[in-house]
Amino acid sequence: MNIQFKKGVLEICVLSVLARKDCYGYELVGEISKRIDISEGTIYPLLHRLKDVGFVTTYLQESAGGPSRKYYRLTEAGRKEEHEQKDEWMRFAASVNALLEGKNDAAD
Amino acid sequence: MLQTEQKFTRILRGRLEGTLPEEELNDIVSDYAEHFRIGKADGRSEEELFRSLGSPDDVAREIRATHLVKKAEDVKSCKNIFHAMLATLGLGLFNLVFVLVPFILLVVLLLVVFMVGIVCTIFGPVAFLLSLLQLAGIMGFTVWLSPLSVVFLSIGITTLGLLLVIGDYYLARFFYYLGIRYLKWNIGVITGTECVA
Numbered sequence: 001m002n003i004q005f006k007k008g009v010l011e012i013c014v015l016s017v018l019a020r021k022d023c024y025g026y027e028l029v030g031e032i033s034k035r036i037d038i039s040e041g042t043i044y045p046l047l048h049r050l051k052d053v054g055f056v057t058t059y060l061q062e063s064a065g066g067p068s069r070k071y072y073r074l075t076e077a078g079r080k081e082e083h084e085q086k087d088e089w090m091r092f093a094a095s096v097n098a099l100l101e102g103k104n105d106a107a108d
Numbered sequence: 109m110l111q112t113e114q115k116f117t118r119i120l121r122g123r124l125e126g127t128l129p130e131e132e133l134n135d136i137v138s139d140y141a142e143h144f145r146i147g148k149a150d151g152r153s154e155e156e157l158f159r160s161l162g163s164p165d166d167v168a169r170e171i172r173a174t175h176l177v178k179k180a181e182d183v184k185s186c187k188n189i190f191h192a193m194l195a196t197l198g199l200g201l202f203n204l205v206f207v208l209v210p211f212i213l214l215v216v217l218l219l220v221v222f223m224v225g226i227v228c229t230i231f232g233p234v235a236f237l238l239s240l241l242q243l244a245g246i247m248g249f250t251v252w253l254s255p256l257s258v259v260f261l262s263i264g265i266t267t268l269g270l271l272l273v274i275g276d277y278y279l280a281r282f283f284y285y286l287g288i289r290y291l292k293w294n295i296g297v298i299t300g301t302e303c304v305a
Contacts (some may be wrong), residue, residue: 007296007297008296011296024142024146025139026142026146026147026150033160038162039163039166039167040143040160040162041161041163041164041167042162042166042167042170044136044139044167045167045170045171047139048136048174049295052178066145066149067145069142069146070138070139
């Protein structure tokens with residue numbers, strides 16, 4: 001898939017995963033890259049941006065038998081943003097799908 | 109050369125040192141250190157982790173652009189917006205057209221309006237004085253307009269010049285604000301050099 005397209009949806013993917021549960025960076029990267037093929041390194045700059053605008057906060061938590069990990073959590077503003085972007089994406093995806101399917105019908 | 113955590117960190121540091129405050133840079137480096145640490149505990153090799161992270165140069169470029177845009181937003185100056193624009197320009201060939209061209213056009217527009225404003229502001233009072241001298245009969249000029257109409261015209265020109273200069277200032281502020289928003293959006297969407305197509 002087009003790289004530019006993927007970058008555009010990365011933000012909503014990150015917000016969406018974090019809406020379900022708090023994650024540490026490696027875990028979040030894993031969740032996303034098991035479904036979408038991305039340069040995993042770009043998730044961290046994105047997380048920094050989301051933290052800067054206040055959609056995400058971080059906290060440290062001990063892990064079983066290792067140094068503590070940095071967890072990311074959605075803020076209230078982040079949750080709201082996630083809802084909005086998700087709605088927007090769903091509507092957009094539905095429209096695109098309808099268009100694509102319509103095109104196939106016409107070709108038959 | 110071996111693709112290792114050390115290499116990733118070295119490139120990241122090398123590209124961001126001097127731009128990012130030390131504290132912020134350490135924060136970013138520690139994120140990737142954690143990534144490598146957990147990944148290795150997960151049974152993956154450094155080489156494999158390095159490869160799936162993608163190019164450290166791309167990562168550094170993006171962090172740099174984000175930082176410089178934020179700096180330009182916090183401290184408004186020609187230098188800061190210029191650096192932010194340049195850093196964003198480096199994110200992809202796409203930006204050569206969609207960042208550089210609008211930027212140049214806007215700068216030219218602002219300069220032209222400013223210069224027209226300045227010329228009017230200087231020319232107006234000069235014409236005003238000369239026409240007064242002529243009215244008083246001290247000096248004689250051959251102008252195709254009557255001295256009295258030159259008096260009013262010069263007042264008009266001076267006012268127009270001042271309005272242009274002041275308007276240009278607000279126009280520049282407006283473009284600055286729009287520019288920051290555009291660069292931010294751009295960084296969020298554009299990446300790598302592969303996106304020309």
